[in-house]
Amino acid sequence: MAHFSKANSIGEWLDQRLATKKLWKVLAAEYWVPKNINFLWAMGVVLMTMFSILVISGIFLLMYYKPDVHLAFDSVNYTIMQEAYYGWLWRHMHAVAASVVFLVIYIHMFTGIYYGSYKQGREMIWISGMLLFVTFSAEAFSGYMLPWGQMSYWAAQVITNLFGGIPFIGPDLVIWIRGNFYVADSTLTRFFMLHVFLLPLVIMAIIGLHFYSLRIPHVNNQDGEDIDFDYEAEKYKNGQKRESKVIPFWPVFISKDLFVVGVFMIFYFYLVGFHYEFAMDPINFEPANPMKTPPHIYPEWYFLWSYEVLRGFFFDIGPFKAMSIGLTAFGIANVIFFFLPWLDKSPVVAPAHKRGAFKYWFWILVIDMIILTVYGKLPPTGANAWIGFFASITFLALLLVVLPIITKKEAKSVGGAA
Amino acid sequence: MAIEQSRRDFLGMAFGAVSAIGGIFALGAMKATWDPLPSVMAAGFTTVDLSPMKPGEFRTVTWRGKPIFIIRKDGTDLKKCDKTDVKVGGGDYLVRIGLCTHLGCIPAWEPQNKKFKCACHGGEFDACGTNIFGPPPRPFDIPPFKIEGTKLVLGEEGPEYKKIVGKA
The missing domain is CATH 2.102.10.10 (Rieske [2Fe-2S] iron-sulphur domain)
Structure with a gap:
């Protein structure tokens, strides 16, 4: 057994038993972050903050919510909104956070794409991040069902129906997922379980993986510079703080991070207090009715781009049915970003503005996804349908064809330097 | 040495077999729990x-x-x-x-x-x-x-x- 001497403080007592000082050094005080970064590098901590808000507000909503088709709507719209003290606040915080968390996820993701932070050893950071995006999407969808309004119901109907497109097992799979022939009580209760327990558990585990995946390749920087972290960290510890290219996460980086979090929280609570309605669709304040489809249904804004890819293919092409093409394109759109580290064939890690053709590729992709998002909410008739079609084709072509070609050229021009 | 190695191999294979069979039954039970209930199936007329x-x-x-x-x-x-x-x-x-x-x-x-x-x-x-x-x-x-x-x-x-x- 290790030798224990009398401790002079609670901190020392804990350190003897749990090596808390060493743990703190490894996790924070000697976890090194480059100096050459900007506010976009603070999005990770902003996301962590938003996730914490979702968990905390969720706990309070859970005290009054009832996952039963007869009780769900009133438990949300009467008990939580009108009876429980500050129930409205928790609900608005939860709904707004669920919406803006996707805004920050997209910023976080496109920062990674812009600065090439998904390759040359950083592949696992990217993949674990994409896994988080997918689990957050499932979390958002399952949560959207819970208020059991018309939009909840028909979103559940349409999304579960998508699985019917899988060859052979599709129709049986849909019944299995729903636990009934239609979206019913069994569906609500099992998605409630997924939303409040299983998916948050999975998300927390993947957040752990995502943080851990940063340890060895480290955070990228504004110029894609290959920093020798051990060497720079030694410099910093020897007092050459000005010369060193790195700073410790705690207390130096976190102080800047928390400033960005502060600015963001002002924006967030402004939305919660004065503009929550964008996250609370009026159609969802009508109780779910399996016998009546609302005249126009659409997903929340963060799913619109992939929804538009799904319905962008509105006519049959040769022997392929419009619906199968749309489903296939939708399937590709949802997984394509996982393969980004391999679709980009160039070893160059640099910001997009220093990468020639890649710069144009990046901004065209951003614009195309904005077009998809805008048209995803409009009725798919006339010219809208064609814009949706061409934007969907452009999206697939940009990732599957254009990116490999331009990055192969780039790799050639640098002479396969890596 | 050779004997010890094969004994450990046996333990490994035995545990592998037990967990594989247990896992299959567990998955079967989980799948069945998600199935529509008998009352749902019966009320289909x-x-x-x-x-x-x-x-x-x-x-x-x-x-x-x-x-x-x-x-x-x-x-x-x-x-x-x-x-x-x-x-x-x-x-x-x-x-x-x-x-x-x-x-x-x-x-x-x-x-x-x-x-x-x-x-x-x-x-x-x-x-x-x-x-x-x-x-x-x-x-x-x-x-x-x-x-x-x-x-x-x-x-x-x-x-x-x-x-x-x-x-x-």
């Missing part, structure tokens, strides 16, 4: 009396939580389809599951245009239930039914149903 329906009348009944569209077409100029229409007591009926075959929204019957129109993605179906415009990949599905006099029992596969879907 609806009986409709068609005799009070007038020519041209459109009705929606509920079967397994889904809307079933019924239109009486004899004595009107609505399009008739001998192969798929249901004939009960001298009447000629359209009987279909009223969910768009695209993504499951409920289309509305527009009697003046003699067609169904889906508000979700613009799909259209005619009075025979055939998809005539937009993304729906196939006609409205036909619910399994059995004819008992002037009544229609939804959920049971009678000879007329089997004939229509080509199972007879």
Whole structure:
């Protein structure tokens, strides 16, 4: 057994038993972050903050919510909104956070794409991040069902129906997922379980993986510079703080991070207090009715781009049915970003503005996804349908064809330097 | 050394076998728990009396939580389809599951245009239930039914149903 001497403080007592000082050094005080970064590098901590808000507000909503088709709507719209003290606040915080968390996820993701932070050893950071995006999407969808309004119901109907497109097992799979022939009580209760327990558990585990995946390749920087972290960290510890290219996460980086979090929280609570309605669709304040489809249904804004890819293919092409093409394109759109580290064939890690053709590729992709998002909410008739079609084709072509070609050229021009 | 190694191999294989079999049973139990309950499966029948329906009348009944569209077409100029229409007591009926075959929204019957129109993605179906415009990949599905006099029992596969879907 290790030798224990009398401790002079609670901190020392804990350190003897749990090596808390060493743990703190490894996790924070000697976890090194480059100096050459900007506010976009603070999005990770902003996301962590938003996730914490979702968990905390969720706990309070859970005290009054009832996952039963007869009780769900009133438990949300009467008990939580009108009876429980500050129930409205928790609900608005939860709904707004669920919406803006996707805004920050997209910023976080496109920062990674812009600065090439998904390759040359950083592949696992990217993949674990994409896994988080997918689990957050499932979390958002399952949560959207819970208020059991018309939009909840028909979103559940349409999304579960998508699985019917899988060859052979599709129709049986849909019944299995729903636990009934239609979206019913069994569906609500099992998605409630997924939303409040299983998916948050999975998300927390993947957040752990995502943080851990940063340890060895480290955070990228504004110029894609290959920093020798051990060497720079030694410099910093020897007092050459000005010369060193790195700073410790705690207390130096976190102080800047928390400033960005502060600015963001002002924006967030402004939305919660004065503009929550964008996250609370009026159609969802009508109780779910399996016998009546609302005249126009659409997903929340963060799913619109992939929804538009799904319905962008509105006519049959040769022997392929419009619906199968749309489903296939939708399937590709949802997984394509996982393969980004391999679709980009160039070893160059640099910001997009220093990468020639890649710069144009990046901004065209951003614009195309904005077009998809805008048209995803409009009725798919006339010219809208064609814009949706061409934007969907452009999206697939940009990732599957254009990116490999331009990055192969780039790799050639640098002479396969890596 | 060799003996120790093979003994450890045996322990490893034994544990592998136990956990594989246990895992398969566990997955089977989990899958079955997600299945629709017996009460849900048993409550899958609806009986409709068609005799009070007038020519041209459109009705929606509920079967397994889904809307079933019924239109009486004899004595009107609505399009008739001998192969798929249901004939009960001298009447000629359209009987279909009223969910768009695209993504499951409920289309509305527009009697003046003699067609169904889906508000979700613009799909259209005619009075025979055939998809005539937009993304729906196939006609409205036909619910399994059995004819008992002037009544229609939804959920049971009678000879007329089997004939229509080509199972007879």
